[in-house]
Amino acid sequence: MTLIKSLVNQDEFVGFYLLKELEVKQTNGTPPKDYFDIVMCDSSGQLSAKYWDVSAADKETFFPMGLVKIRGIVQTYRERLQVKITRIRKATENDGVSLTDFIRSAPIRPVDLVYTIKQVMASIQDDGIKTLVSYCVNKVDEKLMHYPAAKTHHHAYYAGLAYHMVRMLEIADFVCKQRPFLNADLLKAGIILHDIAKPEEMIAQLGIVTDYSVQGKLLGHISMASNWITEAAIHSGIDLQSERVIALQHLVLSHHNLGEWGSPVQPQTAEAVALHHIDALDAKLQMVEDALDSLPESEAWTPMIRGLENKPIYRTKL
Numbered sequence: 001m002t003l004i005k006s007l008v009n010q011d012e013f014v015g016f017y018l019l020k021e022l023e024v025k026q027t028n029g030t031p032p033k034d035y036f037d038i039v040m041c042d043s044s045g046q047l048s049a050k051y052w053d054v055s056a057a058d059k060e061t062f063f064p065m066g067l068v069k070i071r072g073i074v075q076t077y078r079e080r081l082q083v084k085i086t087r088i089r090k091a092t093e094n095d096g097v098s099l100t101d102f103i104r105s106a107p108i109r110p111v112d113l114v115y116t117i118k119q120v121m122a123s124i125q126d127d128g129i130k131t132l133v134s135y136c137v138n139k140v141d142e143k144l145m146h147y148p149a150a151k152t153h154h155h156a157y158y159a160g161l162a163y164h165m166v167r168m169l170e171i172a173d174f175v176c177k178q179r180p181f182l183n184a185d186l187l188k189a190g191i192i193l194h195d196i197a198k199p200e201e202m203i204a205q206l207g208i209v210t211d212y213s214v215q216g217k218l219l220g221h222i223s224m225a226s227n228w229i230t231e232a233a234i235h236s237g238i239d240l241q242s243e244r245v246i247a248l249q250h251l252v253l254s255h256h257n258l259g260e261w262g263s264p265v266q267p268q269t270a271e272a273v274a275l276h277h278i279d280a281l282d283a284k285l286q287m288v289e290d291a292l293d294s295l296p297e298s299e300a301w302t303p304m305i306r307g308l309e310n311k312p313i314y315r316t317k318l
Contacts, residue, residue, distance in 0.1 A: 005044035008298050009081060011074040016091055017042055018102035019066045020208055024059060027052075036062065040070065040083065042102045045294030047074075049083035058088075064210055067091035067099060080303050103206045106155075106163035110145045113162035117144070117192060120169050126185045128236075128244045133189045135232035136196050136225065143199035151202065151209035153307055154283040154290070158207030161198055165191060167282045175274055186271040190251030194275060197224035222262055225252045251275055288313050 002013040021039035026032040036051040036058070049072065051058075062068065071087040091097050106113065121137065124130040137144070149155035149164040168191045176184045201216030201224065202209045215224060226249045232238075233245045247269060254272045256263035257280075267273045284307060291302035291313055304310045 003044040004040070004042050004047050005294050005296060007047065007074045007081065007083075008296050009074055009076050012072070013074070014069070014071045015042075016067060016069050016095065016097045016102075018099070018208075019062065019064055019068060020046055022062060022064045022066075024054065034059070036085075038085070040068075041104070043104050045104075047081060047083050049085050051085040051088055061090060062088065065099075065205060065208065067097060067102065069095065099206065103158050103208070105158035105207065106160055108159075108163060108166070110159040110162060113159055113166050114144055116166050116169070117162060120188055121192065124185045124188055126244070128238055128242070129185050129189050129248070131236050132229055132232045132238065132244065132248060133192055135235060136193055136228045139228060140196060140199045146207060147199040147202070147204055148207045148209060149195060149198065154286045156207075156209070160207060161195060164195065164282060164286070167286075168278050171278045171282060172274070175278065179274075181270065182274055183271055186247055186251065186269075187274055189248055190255070190271060190275040191278070193225055193229070193248060193252055194255045194279060195221060195225075197221040197228060200224060220262060222253060222256065222264075247271070255279055284308060 002011075002015040004017070007013060017040040019038060020041040023037045024034055025037045026034055033052070034054040036049075036054050038049040038051060039046055040049045041047075049070075067090070069089050069091055070083075070085055072083045072085045075082055075084055117137075121130065121133055124133065140147075144162050146158055147162075148157055148160040150160070155161065155164040169188065172184075172187050172191055176182050176187060198221045201212060201221040203211045203213055229245060229248050229252065230240060233240050233242075238245060250265065250269060251272050254263050254265045254267040255275050257266060257276045267276050287305050287307045291305055292315055295302050295315060300315055302313045302315070304312050
C-alpha cells in the first residue's frame with residue numbers, strides 16, 4: 001500500500017485509506033455540481049482530497065470514518081499537495097484491512113501514559129489538591145486512554161491527550177527543580193486539569209474527532225473544567241473560597257493566556273504563567289514534529305502550520 005507520507009506531486013497511486021473527514025460541497029459552475037471535500041489519512045499522515053461529480057448513490061455510500069480503496073493522482077494546489085480521486089469504493093472484508101491499521105497513535109502505550117499521570121497524581125502532597133484533581137480525572141475515566149488533545153491543532157491522534165499531559169509533566173518536573181519558588185503541587189494539578197474536559201467537549205472515535213458536543217460548542221473545555229473543580233469542591237466538602245479551589249480554577253481559566261485564544265483571564269500566579277508556557281511549548285513543538293514526520297523525504301519545507309502563525313518549517317540537511 002502507498003503510504004500518504006511517501007506521496008509526491010504527480011504520483012498516480014492506488015491504496016486503502018480512512019476518510020477522516022468528508023463533506024459534500026458544490027462547485028461554482030452553472031449549474032453547480034456536488035463534490036466530496038475529503039481528508040484522507042493513514043498511520044503516516046493525512047492529505048486533502050477532492051472527488052468530483054458525486055452521484056446520489058455516492059452520497060449514500062461514503063461517510064467519515066469509512067475505509068475505502070482509492071485510485072488517485074497527487075497534484076499541487078496553492079503550494080500544497082492535494083489528491084484528485086479518480087476512483088473510490090468501500091473496503092470489504094475480503095480486502096483484509098482493519099480500521100486500526102489506519103489510526104495514528106501516541107508513541108507511548110496509552111496504559112503507560114495513564115499510569116504515569118496517576119503516579120504524578122499520587123505524588124501530590126497537598127491532600128485537598130489531590131482530592132480535587134482525582135475527582136475531575138475520574139469524570140473522564142477510560143476516555144483518557146484514547147482521546148486526542150484536539151481535532152487538528154496538536155496531539156490530534158489516539159491517546160494524544162494523555163501524551164500531551166505526560167510531556168508537559170516532564171517539562172514541569174525540570175522547571176520546578178530549576179525554579180523552586182513554584183508550587184509543584186499546583187503546577188502538576190494545573191497540567192492534569194487544564195484540558196481534562198476535552199473528552200466531554202469533543203466527540204471522537206479511535207482518536208479522530210468527528211464533531212463537538214453540545215456542551216463543547218456552548219461552554220468549551222476551559223469553563224467546563226472550571227465547573228468540575230467547583231463540583232469537586234462541593235462533593236468533597238472543600239470551601240469554594242479556599243486558596244486551593246481558586247488557584248486551580250485560575251490555572252484552568254488562564255492557560256490559553258488571551259481572551260481571543262479562549263481564556264477569560266490572563267495568568268496572574270507564578271504557576272499559571274508556567275502552565276501557559278509549558279502548554280504552548282509542548283503544543284508548538286508537537287506541531288513541528290508532526291509536520292516533519294509526515295513530510296515526504298523529497299520535500300524540504302512543511303506545509304504552513306496554523307499554530308505557528310501559518311509559517312512552514314524547513315528541514316535542515318545537517
